[in-house]
Amino acid sequence: MSGSWKIWRLxxxxxxxxxxxxxxxxxxxxxxxxxxxxxxxxxxxxxGIALQFGVSVEALSxxxxxxxxxxxxxxxxxxxxxxxxVSGRLSTHALEAGETLSSLARRYGFxxxxxxxxxHIVNPERLYIGQSIVLTDEPDxxxxxEVAQTVSVGSGEGWLSSAAETGHSPWAVAAENALAHxxxxxxxxxxxxxxxxxxxxxxxxxxxxxQILPTPVTQGQTLELRIVTEAPVTLTATLNESxxxxxxxxTDPLTLYGLLGVYRLTEPNLYPFTLAITDTQGNATTxxxxxxxxxxxxxxxxxxTVDPTTxxxxxxxxxxxRVRSVVTASPTTERMWSGLFALPSVGVIRSVFGALRSYNxxxxxxxxxxxxxxxxxxxxxxxxxxxxxxxxxxxxxxGNATIIDHGWGVYSGYWHQSSxxxxxxxxxxxxxxxGFQGATGRVTGPHLHWEIFVAGVQVDPLEWTERVFP
Numbered sequence: 001m002s003g004s005w006k007i008w009r010l011x012x013x014x015x016x017x018x019x020x021x022x023x024x025x026x027x028x029x030x031x032x033x034x035x036x037x038x039x040x041x042x043x044x045x046x047x048g049i050a051l052q053f054g055v056s057v058e059a060l061s062x063x064x065x066x067x068x069x070x071x072x073x074x075x076x077x078x079x080x081x082x083x084x085x086v087s088g089r090l091s092t093h094a095l096e097a098g099e100t101l102s103s104l105a106r107r108y109g110f111x112x113x114x115x116x117x118x119x120h121i122v123n124p125e126r127l128y129i130g131q132s133i134v135l136t137d138e139p140d141x142x143x144x145x146e147v148a149q150t151v152s153v154g155s156g157e158g159w160l161s162s163a164a165e166t167g168h169s170p171w172a173v174a175a176e177n178a179l180a181h182x183x184x185x186x187x188x189x190x191x192x193x194x195x196x197x198x199x200x201x202x203x204x205x206x207x208x209x210x211q212i213l214p215t216p217v218t219q220g221q222t223l224e225l226r227i228v229t230e231a232p233v234t235l236t237a238t239l240n241e242s243x244x245x246x247x248x249x250x251t252d253p254l255t256l257y258g259l260l261g262v263y264r265l266t267e268p269n270l271y272p273f274t275l276a277i278t279d280t281q282g283n284a285t286t287x288x289x290x291x292x293x294x295x296x297x298x299x300x301x302x303x304x305t306v307d308p309t310t311x312x313x314x315x316x317x318x319x320x321x322r323v324r325s326v327v328t329a330s331p332t333t334e335r336m337w338s339g340l341f342a343l344p345s346v347g348v349i350r351s352v353f354g355a356l357r358s359y360n361x362x363x364x365x366x367x368x369x370x371x372x373x374x375x376x377x378x379x380x381x382x383x384x385x386x387x388x389x390x391x392x393x394x395x396x397x398x399g400n401a402t403i404i405d406h407g408w409g410v411y412s413g414y415w416h417q418s419s420x421x422x423x424x425x426x427x428x429x430x431x432x433x434x435g436f437q438g439a440t441g442r443v444t445g446p447h448l449h450w451e452i453f454v455a456g457v458q459v460d461p462l463e464w465t466e467r468v469f470p
Contacts, residue, residue: 036136037077038090046072052134053080054120086114088136095131097212097273097289100124100202110136128270128290130215204285206233206277208254216292219266220354222459224470225258227275234278239291240271245331245409245455257470259409261457264354264367268295298354300364310442311359315396323403323413326391328456331409337385341464342430344384344414345437345448347373353460359442369458370413370451375437377418377446383428384412384465392420398449399441402434410469412461413451416441 038049046069050060061067063081080090093104101124105112116124118134127133203210209228217223225237225244237244237258244258273291278284309315351372356364383404390411391403398415402422405411418438428434439446452461 036080036083036086036088036090038080040072040074040076040078041092042074044072049078055082086118086136090134090136093133093135095127095129095133097129097210098201098203101127103202104135108135108137126290128292129212129273130292204275204277204287206230206279216294217262218294219262219296220264220460221262222454222463222469223260223262226470227256229254229256232280236276238274243455247333247335247408259454259469261454261459262293263457266293268293296354298356301351301355301357301368303358303361304444306359306442306444308360310397319395319397324456326403327411327453332405332407335407336387337406339468341384343465344381344450345373345375345379347375347379347448350374350447353462370449371461373448373450375447377436377438379437380433381414381417381435381437381448383430383432383434386429389422389424389426389428392422392424395441397442399443400438404428409455411453415449416443416447
């Protein structure tokens with residue numbers, strides 16, 4: 001992690017501390033001249049609103065004598081004391097991918113300095129995806145631009161020439177983008193102009209739409225991108241330098257999808273999400289924005305006693321490398337699945353993904369990488385989605401193991417089988433029997449251990465049975 005990212009994350013933490021801990025030595029007068037009013041949102045309480053704006057509950061109550069904390073209603077207006085110089089109605093907005101303070105100001109029509117003050121923002125350039133921002137519709141800040149045409153400024157150009165080339169009034173463009181110097185070159189800048197149909201964003205030229213799902217992402221989840229470009233481009237995407245598998249929609253080459261597994265033991269924090277785009281003329285642009293990864297709600301399994309050979313690094317390491325070599329091979333360009341994955345067994349789920357584990361009295365330094373289904377050795381295992389069998393062989397830890405390639409960097413694994421019913425290179429369909437449950441490898445009894453890998457990382461398989469990707 002670079003030093004600059006550590007510095008801004010520390011600055012962000014300090015700013016959040018300032019927001020959460022109002023100075024008790026400073027009292028806010030109930031006779032404050034503030035005219036800013038906050039619109040109550042679902043789940044809000046008077047105490048939560050006070051905390052959000054860094055004022056005491058007493059001061060907030062004094063400024064709103066008619067407001068009953070016990071009957072707070074969604075949509076109700078609450079005056080926020082102590083915000084002298086800030087006017088208008090306040091609301092909250094969850095920052096979306098590609099949004100910046102500048103793009104928000106142009107979209108909603110507010111003064112950036114007011115929002116910086118409202119949110120105690122230390123560095124406006126380091127807002128993160130999903131961050132809740134308090135906005136104001138100040139009446140004197142000018143109209144917002146809900147949708148617009150976004151134009152990139154070429155090398156050596158200023159906004160005056162860009163406006164003229166696109167047939168827009170340069171003075172209208174200047175007002176809409178808060179620009180003052182028409183002669184100053186601003187290569188790579190993005191100007192909002194009337195006539196478009198998409199919300200203003202701060203992402204690079206060539207991107208028409210970008211979605212990141214879900215946000216914030218949780219340890220062990222699958223992270224999905226949907227990117228619509230204005231023209232064919234070469235694109236890479238990373239989260240904290242881990243690359244997404246990028247694939248094109250077979251029916252629309254301008255729509256790209258990216259899939260990435262978020263490692264279960266990733267430290268909860270903010271990480272740089274980076275897009276690198278190169279157009280057909282070789283022009284390259286990079287865009288980076290912070291994305292939070294939060295802790296998952298995972299359990300701790302009771303300590304397990306197993307065959308010592310199955311936890312011996314002499315056997316564990318080469319077997320791990322063998323599986324990794326399969327699930328990180330060049331991604332198959334065909335997406336073979338469609339819709340939800342099916343469960344591969346009718347057995348009862350007896351252990352879930354992500355649980356911390358200890359073997360033979362050792363430390364809890366590993367996690368359960370899949371889902372366990374109980375059952376006897378005659379219980380069939382079925383393919384959860386179409387794919388190609390890329391591995392079917394016996395192993396020390398995983399026992400009789402099968403791996404299916406579903407395309408686009410997505411693989412599923414089936415461990416501890418009593419027997420194989422498929423061979424490498426065979427295509428399988430949803431519901432087809434691929435083997436039978438067993439007690440081979442590191443086990444305490446017969447069962448199926450099922451895993452899903454995305455971009456080489458184990459993720460929660462049950463998420464794929466509940467959510468359609470992409």
